Amino acid sequence: MPVLRDASGVIADSWIRVDHAGEIADGMKVILPWSEDFAPPAGLPSFMLGLHLPNDIETAKVAPHLARLGLISVDFPSFADGRGFSLGRRLRNLGFRGRLRACGPVIADQFAYLLACGYDEVETPESLDRRQPQPQWERALRAISRGYQPGYAGGRSVMQLRHQYGMEP
Amino acid sequence: MYHYDDFDAQLVRERVAQFRDQVARRLDGSLTEEEFKPLRLMNGLYLQLHAYMLRVAIPYGTLNSRQMRQLAMISERWDRGYGHFTTRQNIQFNWPRLADVPDMLDALAEVEMHAIQSSGNCIRNVTSDPFAGVAADEIEDPRITAELLRQWSTLHPEFTFLGRKFKIAVSAARQDRAAIRVHDIGLEVRRDAAGNPGYRVLVGGGQGRTPMIAKELRAFLPRADLLAYLEAVLRVYNLMGRRDNKFKARIKILVHELGIERFGEMVESEFEALDRSEEVPVAAEFARIARHFAPPDYPPAEDEPEALDRALAAHSDFADWVARNGFAHREPGYLAVTVSLKPIGGAPGDVTAEQMRVLAEAAERFSLGELRVTHEQNIVLPHVRKSDLFALWHLLRGHGLDTANRGLITDIIACPGLDYCALATARSIPVAQAISERFADPARQREIGSLSIKISGCINACGHHHVGAIGILGLDRAGVESYQITLGGDPANEASLGERTGPGFPFEQVPEVVEQIVDTYLALRMPGEGFLQTYRRVGMTPFREALYAGAA
Numbered sequence: 001m002p003v004l005r006d007a008s009g010v011i012a013d014s015w016i017r018v019d020h021a022g023e024i025a026d027g028m029k030v031i032l033p034w035s036e037d038f039a040p041p042a043g044l045p046s047f048m049l050g051l052h053l054p055n056d057i058e059t060a061k062v063a064p065h066l067a068r069l070g071l072i073s074v075d076f077p078s079f080a081d082g083r084g085f086s087l088g089r090r091l092r093n094l095g096f097r098g099r100l101r102a103c104g105p106v107i108a109d110q111f112a113y114l115l116a117c118g119y120d121e122v123e124t125p126e127s128l129d130r131r132q133p134q135p136q137w138e139r140a141l142r143a144i145s146r147g148y149q150p151g152y153a154g155g156r157s158v159m160q161l162r163h164q165y166g167m168e169p
Numbered sequence: 170m171y172h173y174d175d176f177d178a179q180l181v182r183e184r185v186a187q188f189r190d191q192v193a194r195r196l197d198g199s200l201t202e203e204e205f206k207p208l209r210l211m212n213g214l215y216l217q218l219h220a221y222m223l224r225v226a227i228p229y230g231t232l233n234s235r236q237m238r239q240l241a242m243i244s245e246r247w248d249r250g251y252g253h254f255t256t257r258q259n260i261q262f263n264w265p266r267l268a269d270v271p272d273m274l275d276a277l278a279e280v281e282m283h284a285i286q287s288s289g290n291c292i293r294n295v296t297s298d299p300f301a302g303v304a305a306d307e308i309e310d311p312r313i314t315a316e317l318l319r320q321w322s323t324l325h326p327e328f329t330f331l332g333r334k335f336k337i338a339v340s341a342a343r344q345d346r347a348a349i350r351v352h353d354i355g356l357e358v359r360r361d362a363a364g365n366p367g368y369r370v371l372v373g374g375g376q377g378r379t380p381m382i383a384k385e386l387r388a389f390l391p392r393a394d395l396l397a398y399l400e401a402v403l404r405v406y407n408l409m410g411r412r413d414n415k416f417k418a419r420i421k422i423l424v425h426e427l428g429i430e431r432f433g434e435m436v437e438s439e440f441e442a443l444d445r446s447e448e449v450p451v452a453a454e455f456a457r458i459a460r461h462f463a464p465p466d467y468p469p470a471e472d473e474p475e476a477l478d479r480a481l482a483a484h485s486d487f488a489d490w491v492a493r494n495g496f497a498h499r500e501p502g503y504l505a506v507t508v509s510l511k512p513i514g515g516a517p518g519d520v521t522a523e524q525m526r527v528l529a530e531a532a533e534r535f536s537l538g539e540l541r542v543t544h545e546q547n548i549v550l551p552h553v554r555k556s557d558l559f560a561l562w563h564l565l566r567g568h569g570l571d572t573a574n575r576g577l578i579t580d581i582i583a584c585p586g587l588d589y590c591a592l593a594t595a596r597s598i599p600v601a602q603a604i605s606e607r608f609a610d611p612a613r614q615r616e617i618g619s620l621s622i623k624i625s626g627c628i629n630a631c632g633h634h635h636v637g638a639i640g641i642l643g644l645d646r647a648g649v650e651s652y653q654i655t656l657g658g659d660p661a662n663e664a665s666l667g668e669r670t671g672p673g674f675p676f677e678q679v680p681e682v683v684e685q686i687v688d689t690y691l692a693l694r695m696p697g698e699g700f701l702q703t704y705r706r707v708g709m710t711p712f713r714e715a716l717y718a719g720a721a
């Protein structure tokens with residue numbers, strides 16, 4: 001089973017991945033795969049609807065649906081393919097407020113970057129977890145206390161802290 | 170120069186501890202070699218032909234005496250007592266052991282240095298003008314912008330797993346000494362009509378196997394928008410750049426395939442849409458950094474000291490050295506001096522630990538403690554009092570650091586090539602050595618005048634051969650080294666890529682080929698004309714005829 005975690009630790013996955021809307025049963029929180037003709041299934045409230053996106057998606061295509069989605073899962077085909085970092089940022093920039101999940105063999109050393117780019121949680125394959133168990137993810141999160149980049153650290157970036165008093169009106 | 174505040178120091182310390190942990194996790198199997206590779210690369214650690222190589226970042230090429238001494242110490246304690254200055258204004262140690270690298274990084278952190286992002290598919294060490302703060306034609310010190318970008322790009326959460334490496338260069342002078350037109354992004358400090366500071370932004374230049382001259386993305390970008398705008402450029406590149414082929418993954422290919430107009434539209438719309446609510450006032454951070462680059466308190470100096478005149482008159486080799494290696498300083502009574510790391514027959518850019526200490530001492534006694542590394546693989550002592558020149562020359566001379574050849578035919582740029590590099594297809598350093606010996610005679614060199622030879626040991630072009638007046642590229646033709654020659658390359662304001670003469674030449678023949686090119690030039694040049702001017706006037710034909718006449 002894949003492992004799901006967020007900043008608080010390993011968490012249970014309340015979402016179920018289905019291949020198409022026909023598989024949705026009552027009371028299920030589902031993650032549908034992206035398709036060109038995707039439309040949010042009628043009657044499904046946004047907090048029960050998730051969407052899995054490839055990392056080369058044209059964001060303009062998914063933008064109209066963002067308000068109807070409770071979760072977006074972004075595919076990371078390999079840890080070295082960093083498109084998902086920018087895609088996460090762009091989705092947040094477009095106003096997506098739901099849960100953002102990175103899905104794929106990303107490594108513990110990328111955890112902090114993912115959170116900084118707007119992700120809430122990470123779903124990794126089980127095989128990876130045997131090599132990189134939870135303590136490594138916690139350590140990775142604490143490794144660097146503060147990055148420089150404004151806008152990626154919830155107001156606590158080095159550049160912001162240096163000037164926080166200067167910024168007050 | 171810039172000094173770390175507590176934030177900077179903490180981040181570098183934490184990065185070393187993190188890397189120590191990553192090395193341990195590689196050794197215990199938590200990280201596979203595939204996973205570890207980008208992590209070590211992002212810390213400057215390569216696996217080379219014979220051993221690991223650690224590339225230490227020297228941001229925009231500026232360092233002080235204390236840092237240079239520490240580099241000497243590191244080279245002796247954990248390496249083989251020498252280092253190699255690179256065309257990216259960095260230094261490389263060629264023989265470290267993996268287990269020692271965290272300690273080496275700790276030693277670097279002690280003197281406010283690191284190896285962060287000196288390689289890997291991320292934003293690399295930002296480079297700039299080695300005569301920053303010295304040159305009379307400069308609008309402001311380009312290192313202020315370069316330092317701002319060093320910080321902004323360090324461990325950037327979004328841009329650390331790019332499709333390929335990403336290089337930014339900054340110039341703030343009329344004369345481009347930072348080769349900004351052959352970088353992924355080139356920034357030229359400008360002022361608008363009202364005098365507000367900003368940048369001309371160039372994009373998509375580069376060398377490698379598909380060399381390109383950068384195109385203009387913005388004629389004027391206000392300073393306040395700099396970080397946000399770069400974020401937009403990098404985001405478009407990260408999302409749209411090709412990932413299917415490593416050799417087509419640089420931003421220059423994306424810009425080329427989309428066209429600069431389309432690429433520009435995408436950047437502008439990304440930029441417009443950015444959430445900038447958390448932005449810092451760039452002006453405030455710029456001003457903070459600028460204080461670190463305030464001009465030093467120059468001790469008073471005579472502009473035309475009598476003792477200097479006497480020494481110049483009495484020692485012709487000293488006079489040659491001053492004339493050749495000196496660079497006008499805007500402070501009266503001072504001169505910037507290039508210390509050539511290209512002795513006749515030497516390996517370009519190599520320095521021993523002892524020489525590093527001499528350079529540190531020279532900077533301390535004669536250059537207000539400061540040194541610069543140039544992309545020509547030399548060292549600059551930026552602030553030398555004219556009255557100290559003779560004493561400085563004596564000190565350098567005792568250690569083989571007095572070669573008077575800045576910009577001359579023996580001031581050759583060469584990548585490590587087959588002597589060290591795992592990607593090399595041919596030797597590069599021995600070619601430089603052979604040419605250097607061929608043209609050893611100083612009078613001959615002066616007669617030829619400024620002429621840049623640049624040598625790469627494979628098509629990746631780390632030796633910048635595309636922008637050498639004479640470029641030499643070593644290839645492997647059925648197991649035999651073959652050297653392709655290009656003419657007319659220029660990295661500066663009139664940037665141009667060299668043109669191939671024709672079929673390549675075997676290793677032994679290269680010095681002779683260079684000689685023929687030089688002779689052709691000397692026969693054709695008009696009074697006062699440099700090599701590039703002559704070449705642009707007469708074209709390739711006479712050179713081709715000279716080189717291949719017997720072959721037909």
Ligand code: SF4
Pocket residue numbers: 584585586587590591592593594597625626627628629630631632
């Ligand atoms: S040009 Fe090629 S041989 Fe030379 S350092 Fe670069 S990769 Fe190595």
